[in-house]
Amino acid sequence: MGRVSQAQAQENRQRVVATASRMFREKGTAVSVADLVKAVGLTHGGFYKQFASKEDLVDEAIAHAFAHRAPHSAVALEEHAAEREAARRTLIEDYLSVWHRDHAGDGCPVSGFAADLGREPDQAARARDIYINGVRNRAARLATGDGDGMAQLCTMVGALVLARATRGNPLSEELLQAARTALTKSDTGQSEPQQRTD
Known part of the structure; x- marks a missing residue:
């Protein structure tokens, strides 16, 4: 050869x-x-x-x-500055979708690498700056003006990780829906009451 x-x-x-x-x-x-x-x-x-x-x-x-943009990427918000709230809602819906849950390989690196970096301290030290900057940038892009971007990102990533862990059970989609509702509730802060299943 x-x-x-x-x-x-x-x-x-x-x-x-x-x-x-x-x-x-x-x-x-x-x-x-x-x-x-x-x-x-x-x-x-x-x-x-x-x-x-x-x-x-x-x-x-x-x-x-x-570095590479995905459909659920917060980078997309910058392209729709005039319709920021609509773009934010679309991002949340795409991020917390069944498709994103089922396609981790094409998904968000924040959720995709979190467990490995938490388990492998040596690798975490090597990749820490890249990962931390990625987390901070995504949270900043989600913020609605009152510094809540970090909480929104935590909700989205946590819900996605839990939904992946429970895939195959109705709870998986319930988790995604609960996070979507919490992140997109009306300006009054009121959302529909959730029915208990226990």
């Missing part, structure tokens, strides 16, 4: 990072290098020519996830 050109090597690297970013959000950073190179169609040797370690790839995959 001939040598890979510099352009092809760069394209391979970008493909590995993008694939890893999806796989890590979907299955966690415990995904093996073997599974990753198989998904991309490279060899172990090809992987280690591109990355010094798997941890370096995790760092790049996290950065990639935060």
